[in-house]
Amino acid sequence: MGFKQENYYNSEERIWYGKPERTYFSKDQSIGEIIFREMKRHPKLIAQISDTENTILTRQELLLNSMRVASFMRKMGMVQTDIVGIIARNTTHMFAVAYGCFFNGIAFHSLNINYDESTIKKLYDITKPRVIFCDGDDYEKVKAATAHQNVIIVTMRNHHKDSISIDEVLATTVEDDFKPARLEQGINQTLAILCSSGTTGTPKAVTINNSHKIFSYCPLTIDDVQYTPSSLDWVTGLLTTVTSGVYSTLRVITDNLFDPARMLRMIEKYKITWLLQPPPHLAMIANCKEFDEAKLQSIRCYMYGGSRTSIEAQNSIRSRLQTDCMTMVYGMTEVGIMAAINQNFDKKPNSAGRVVDGMKIKILNEENETLGPNEVGEICVNNGQHWSGYYGNPEESMKIKDSEGWFHSGDLGYMDDDGYLYIIERKKDMLKYHNIMYYPTEIEQIISQMPDVAEVCVFGIWNQFNGDEAAAAVVKKPGSQIQAQDVVDFVQSHTDVIYKQLNGGAIIMDELVHSANGKTNRVGTKAYFLDIKDRN
16 A cells, blocks of 8 residues: 655755645545445445454444434534543444544544543543543543533443443434534534643643544555554544545454454454554564464555654564555644655665655754754644644643644654654653763664563663663563663663663563553653662
């Protein structure tokens, strides 16, 4: 599956442009209207298979369920300014809830199931949902977090005695002339509210609008079989939900924690063609014992992004694919879709790729001056569309998006002479040892060369005399006998500068701490490291 990329660089403006975007749908159509029409066009196609719940839904069945959910909300008297809450796994009827919201022009605010009661309360105090769809396992937590609000709670499974079950919702009568609602604010109206990564504190409520950009970069067909482990609280989960509806694909879902062995079995069983996952999952697949015997011939698009992964893991998976279809992507939740795609791994293996259609990228220094090729600064992205900001937080919205429409990513990087983007590090991850600046990834790249290392996370430990002393948490490969001191010694032998030594030490972990979307959480891993050190 190819993305044709044609970029150009304006040397006077020092801005890199993707080619003008194209759309095959009327621009005034909402995503809900498009999906409604496409579902009616292909009623007999299988829309969804749950590998964990052993359920199958045709597009006709999924459409009817979605209309029932939409009708339930209409009978509640909900209007387009209302919000629906979602905090649930990828279970059988979850996507009828999403499509029901799309049909009504009502945005949902989706949170991750791992959020604690305090975080749920803070976020839902902002958006104040009228109804929340959650798993029965999380009912008590959600109920406690929203006890001060007048919220109806619907459970998706393992139903609580005090909740409404999704089965009751799906018994709602649908009017014969049911139609999706026209958007009162057009395509600038909010489609969904997701969460920022939360690695720097309480997540922010990120609005995503009805722009067709969210699906225009995914050339899918009815022959495709899609899978992503992401749930609806991440933009990758939203992207897959939208594209499977728009392009009439078959979507495979699971509601369990990510299991690389299970995913490999699913690829073979369902002939999955389209994958989207975070890099840590990619590393887990490449290092699991079932990988050598896995049959991956069906895959024609393997996308991953959101954080770094080793060249070794990427090459391991590429060597097993029938076609050169691994694609690294770069984007921001706030932008609503990827901003760069790398389709030239062999020549640019460490690059996040070139600018996608309809996007612009520039690099800024500390004085907010634009930089040219090969100059490192903050990556800024312009998608040329309206953004409603962080819901209920105009101050933070103005910090990330300036008056000229540029999103300030907080990522440091540069564009090379061929217009390929390279990510160096998050600005906030920059460390100083004796006032010498360095980045954790520089040391992670050294440690990743060790044959026994599966994953690594490096961070700074504050020392009142030295500043940030580098420390590492390492996950070893199965069967390895590697010790923490081996990691420290390896780094010492592979760099001759003191500030890049593991002056803060190292530990071996069974698993790194990850954010809810699968990204390595540097803050959380560091907290675990400090806790272990304190106890020892």
